Amino acid sequence: GQNIDQPTEMTATEGAIVQINCTYQTSGFNGLFWYQQHAGEAPTFLSYNVLDGLEEKGRFSSFLSRSKGYSYLLLKELQMKDSASYLCASMDSNYQLIWGAGTKLIIKP
Amino acid sequence: DVKVTQSSRYLVKRTGEKVFLECVQDMDHENMFWYRQDPGLGLRLIYFSYDVKMKEKGDIPEGYSVSREKKERFSLILESASTNQTSMYLCASSLIISGANVLTFGAGSRLTVL
Numbered sequence: 001g002q003n004i005d006q007p008t009e010m011t012a013t014e015g016a017i018v019q020i021n022c023t024y025q026t027s028g029f030n031g032l033f034w035y036q037q038h039a040g041e042a043p044t045f046l047s048y049n050v051l052d053g054l055e056e057k058g059r060f061s062s063f064l065s066r067s068k069g070y071s072y073l074l075l076k077e078l079q080m081k082d083s084a085s086y087l088c089a090s091m092d093s094n095y096q097l098i099w100g101a102g103t104k105l106i107i108k109p
Numbered sequence: 110d111v112k113v114t115q116s117s118r119y120l121v122k123r124t125g126e127k128v129f130l131e132c133v134q135d136m137d138h139e140n141m142f143w144y145r146q147d148p149g150l151g152l153r154l155i156y157f158s159y160d161v162k163m164k165e166k167g168d169i170p171e172g173y174s175v176s177r178e179k180k181e182r183f184s185l186i187l188e189s190a191s192t193n194q195t196s197m198y199l200c201a202s203s204l205i206i207s208g209a210n211v212l213t214f215g216a217g218s219r220l221t222v223l
Contacts, residue, residue, distance in 0.1 A: 042214035095210040099151030
């Protein structure tokens with residue numbers, strides 16, 4: 001079957017680090033995406049992982065373990081503007097995306 | 110700056126009305142998609158298109174139809190709107206780059222059906 005799970009909501013403090021987890025079960029798995037969506041706005045692409053390991057992009061990093069069906073998005077030096085929903089999506093062998101419900105991240109001063 | 114533009118940000122319609130949601134992209138992308146986004150649920154694919162005049166059903170096509178007469182334009186049609194179609198509708202286009210189907214989204218159209 002196809003399934004994606006991620007926490008509904010997380011809270012973190014400005015300047016801190018937060019890790020948002022995502023587990024997936026996807027037939028013909030072919031990669032894992034993270035998108036950021038501010039309230040009332042379009043989702044925007046953050047990262048794509050297809051091989052195991054950590055990909056770093058500035059303050060944001062994304063990790064994938066294919067054998068465990070697991071990914072996380074790591075946000076460092078949190079800023080108030082990082083308050084948003086973070087969407088995890090797996091891609092199958094037909095390039096179709098299966099989306100998680102999103103994790104709402106609340107940043108407190 | 111590349112763009113996906115949705116014609117209406119907010120619409121209010123009555124049950125039984127026909128509703129058109131328009132989406133235009135300026136990136137010359139082959140692929141276009143319509144999703145709906147509801148609280149507590151992941152994005153759900155309604156229809157997609159990989160070429161002009163081509164359409165494929167997604168996971169929840171019932172009650173919807175689409176039209177792609179030109180490469181840059183993908184329209185979603187609700188033939189007879191119902192209250193359970195109240196939702197945020199997101200259009201996206203994509204290009205497959207190095208095996209990754211990277212979607213660019215429009216800002217969304219929030220539809221309320223009374």
